[in-house]
Each structure stands twice: as structure tokens, then as C-alpha cells.
Amino acid sequence: MSGLATRLARQDPAPAVRGFAAADDPSGDLVASVLLLAMSRSGRTAEVLSELAVTIRDRASMRLRVDAERAGQRGEARFVVGFGAVVIRAVIVFGQSTTFLDAYDSAADVGEVHRGPGRHLTSAARAGAG
Numbered sequence: 001m002s003g004l005a006t007r008l009a010r011q012d013p014a015p016a017v018r019g020f021a022a023a024d025d026p027s028g029d030l031v032a033s034v035l036l037l038a039m040s041r042s043g044r045t046a047e048v049l050s051e052l053a054v055t056i057r058d059r060a061s062m063r064l065r066v067d068a069e070r071a072g073q074r075g076e077a078r079f080v081v082g083f084g085a086v087v088i089r090a091v092i093v094f095g096q097s098t099t100f101l102d103a104y105d106s107a108a109d110v111g112e113v114h115r116g117p118g119r120h121l122t123s124a125a126r127a128g129a130g
Contacts, residue, residue, distance in 0.1 A: 013039055027056050 010016075017035045034052045038045040095101040 027059055030056065 014036065017032050017039070031052065034048055038048055091101070
């Protein structure tokens with residue numbers, strides 16, 4: 001808004017307002033269009049600007065609600081990714097000295113583990129059974 005005030009002090013109102021509309025904010029575009037309309041038809045300027053204020057207040061409120069919801073979702077996503085990373089690190093670090101990860105020692109063992117229910121005997125167990 002201070003940029004608009006500076007432009008209004010230095011140049012004609014219509015180009016100053018159009019320059020304000022070039023900002024990357026949809027509310028700024030709305031304000032600029034209403035101001036241009038009010039300058040051309042000055043009969044209901046106060047009423048139009050009051051309605052504009054209500055509209056922009058509602059939009060700002062909606063943006064704040066959406067940002068708050070997104071912040072919660074971002075926090076949940078960070079938690080899930082962080083927790084997953086911690087679990088994977090813990091399995092790698094603490095699983096080295098146990099038999100928990102033995103099924104994943106080689107690609108052949110991994111294939112045998114994933115054959116389905118009742119068919120997951122490792123080659124060592126089959127060799128002992130025969």
C-alpha cells in the first residue's frame with residue numbers, strides 16, 4: 001500500500017493504480033480494479049470500498065485457515081518420514097548382531113523369503129531337512 005501511496009503522489013491516479021495491480025497478489029488486483037471503477041464512477045465509492053474490505057478480509061481469513069491446515073499436514077509428513085528413517089537406522093545398526101536380518105544376506109535368500117506362506121525355508125534349513 002505504501003508503494004501505491006508513493007505512486008499516487010508522483011503520477012496520475014489511473015497509471016498508479018494499474019502499477020499496483022501488477023503485484024503478485026490476487027487481492028491487490030481486486031483492489032486495483034475496484035479503485036479504477038470508483039475513479040470512473042464516483043457515485044458509490046464508499047459502498048464499493050466497504051464491500052471490498054469485507055471480501056478481502058474473508059479471503060485473508062480463508063488463507064490463514066488453509067495455511068494452518070497445511071502446516072499440520074506438513075508436520076505429520078515430517079514425523080512419518082523421520083520415524084521411518086529412525087526405524088530403518090535402528091534395524092540396520094542393531095540388527096547386525098542378530099539373526100533378524102539373516103534372510104537378507106544375499107539376493108537368493110531374499111527371493112526365498114518372499115515365495116509365500118509355507119514356502120519360506122532358507123537353503124540352510126532345506127539342506128538340513130534332506
